[in-house]
Amino acid sequence: MEKKISSAVIKRLPRYYRYLSELLDKGIDKISSQELSRRMHVTASQIRQDFNNFGGFGQQGYGYNVEVLRNEIGRILGLDKQHFVIIIGAGNLGQALANYGGFEKRGFLISGIFDSNPDKVGKTVGENTVMDMSELSSFVKGHTVDIAALTIPKSAAAGVAATLMDMGVRAFWNFAATDLNLPDNAAVENVHLAESLMSLSYNMINLSENTSEDI
Amino acid sequence: MEKKISSAVIKRLPRYYRYLSELLDKGIDKISSQELSRRMHVTASQIRQDFNNFGGFGQQGYGYNVEVLRNEIGRILGLDKQHFVIIIGAGNLGQALANYGGFEKRGFLISGIFDSNPDKVGKTVGENTVMDMSELSSFVKGHTVDIAALTIPKSAAAGVAATLMDMGVRAFWNFAATDLNLPDNAAVENVHLAESLMSLSYNMINLSENTSEDI
Numbered sequence: 001m002e003k004k005i006s007s008a009v010i011k012r013l014p015r016y017y018r019y020l021s022e023l024l025d026k027g028i029d030k031i032s033s034q035e036l037s038r039r040m041h042v043t044a045s046q047i048r049q050d051f052n053n054f055g056g057f058g059q060q061g062y063g064y065n066v067e068v069l070r071n072e073i074g075r076i077l078g079l080d081k082q083h084f085v086i087i088i089g090a091g092n093l094g095q096a097l098a099n100y101g102g103f104e105k106r107g108f109l110i111s112g113i114f115d116s117n118p119d120k121v122g123k124t125v126g127e128n129t130v131m132d133m134s135e136l137s138s139f140v141k142g143h144t145v146d147i148a149a150l151t152i153p154k155s156a157a158a159g160v161a162a163t164l165m166d167m168g169v170r171a172f173w174n175f176a177a178t179d180l181n182l183p184d185n186a187a188v189e190n191v192h193l194a195e196s197l198m199s200l201s202y203n204m205i206n207l208s209e210n211t212s213e214d215i
Numbered sequence: 216m217e218k219k220i221s222s223a224v225i226k227r228l229p230r231y232y233r234y235l236s237e238l239l240d241k242g243i244d245k246i247s248s249q250e251l252s253r254r255m256h257v258t259a260s261q262i263r264q265d266f267n268n269f270g271g272f273g274q275q276g277y278g279y280n281v282e283v284l285r286n287e288i289g290r291i292l293g294l295d296k297q298h299f300v301i302i303i304g305a306g307n308l309g310q311a312l313a314n315y316g317g318f319e320k321r322g323f324l325i326s327g328i329f330d331s332n333p334d335k336v337g338k339t340v341g342e343n344t345v346m347d348m349s350e351l352s353s354f355v356k357g358h359t360v361d362i363a364a365l366t367i368p369k370s371a372a373a374g375v376a377a378t379l380m381d382m383g384v385r386a387f388w389n390f391a392a393t394d395l396n397l398p399d400n401a402a403v404e405n406v407h408l409a410e411s412l413m414s415l416s417y418n419m420i421n422l423s424e425n426t427s428e429d430i
Contacts, residue, residue, distance in 0.1 A: 018392060077414075093311045100308070196406055199404055202228065207401070
């Protein structure tokens with residue numbers, strides 16, 4: 001197994017993947033760490049350090065082979081395999097995720113969407129029909145479920161996550177404004193939109209202060 | 216002006232704000248750093264270090280006054296003021312943001328939503344009517360716009376952001392899968408959903424590997 005990689009490196013890997021995919025789309029098949037550094041606005045040293053966590057990806061004299069590097073990073077991220085995602089909560093955000101086609105091309109297939117609101121059950125969202133929460137248990141038994149996206153109110157999120165853990169689901173994409181506090185054998189990725197907006201607010205205010213002090 | 220605070224601290228402030236708000240909702244008006252540490256699963260030392268960036272918030276013998284601390288952190292985050300947010304892109308995600316009521320109670324008011332697609336213009340989304348992109352310039356001239364949320368394809372995002380910069384907008388909540396590369400007098404907060412999902416995928420795979428090696 002690869003050695004323990006810091007979460008900061010893991011957070012950066014998808015960005016490398018994105019840049020390398022864009023280079024491939026442009027027909028660029030070789031790139032030096034200097035050129036990648038220039039495009040990504042990170043130092044070449046940072047890139048080399050990040051890549052060294054995975055053996056360095058064998059840069060040769062002329063640089064990296066873009067396709068090989070992109071596929072290798074994709075493999076590390078698990079993008080070489082199909083992952084089945086269910087969405088819990090068919091509100092605005094759950095529907096937006098279900099309707100977004102971009103996840104599927106990376107191998108994340110939305111295979112089910114659930115809600116407890118009878119007005120939503122039976123509705124078509126993307127390529128799915130909203131199922132009732134009472135059907136969740138039998139669905140998880142009968143289908144592979146790799147990831148559960150939680151787009152439900154924070155009061156319900158931890159309970160639903162614990163129930164899904166009992167059913168064997170181990171990865172949670174949590175959009176609820178709460179911490180799930182799951183055991184170590186679960187993977188959780190939080191998307192706290194209100195908190196992201198607050199960080200932006202802070203940075204915006206401090207821009208203004210800088211500007212006024214500069215005058 | 217406060218000294219330069221690290222972005223890691225800024226990212227943690229909204230979480231403190233959330234926990235303190237929840238304590239207030241529960242009627243808890245005093246808390247020690249030890250108890251806050253236990254609830255938030257961070258060390259008391261981390262909490263004290265974070266708070267020391269802002270003068271420490273005057274913990275007394277019995278701990279922090281929850282309401283004072285919450286309001287002080289809120290003030291630092293700019294939550295004591297109203298911020299006007301426009302949404303560029305009335306697709307699924309833009310509509311989900313416009314329909315979500317939770318931002319308004321934190322002082323972020325969605326004051327306009329724009330799209331270039333004639334099928335979307337004129338549609339009611341939340342409390343707004345989708346405006347045509349051609350109306351953006353006059354809208355920004357006639358209204359305060361603090362933040363622009365970009366829920367548009369990546370091919371359009373950098374151009375729209377640059378246009379908005381020219382109009383005087385300085386804060387961007389960017390949901391497009393691209394880096395905006397704006398000058399230093401702009402604040403950008405990225406929400407890259409596909410990348411978040413890739414990080415989750417990595418963490419999920421490495422959970423599985425750990426588990427199988429433990430057997």
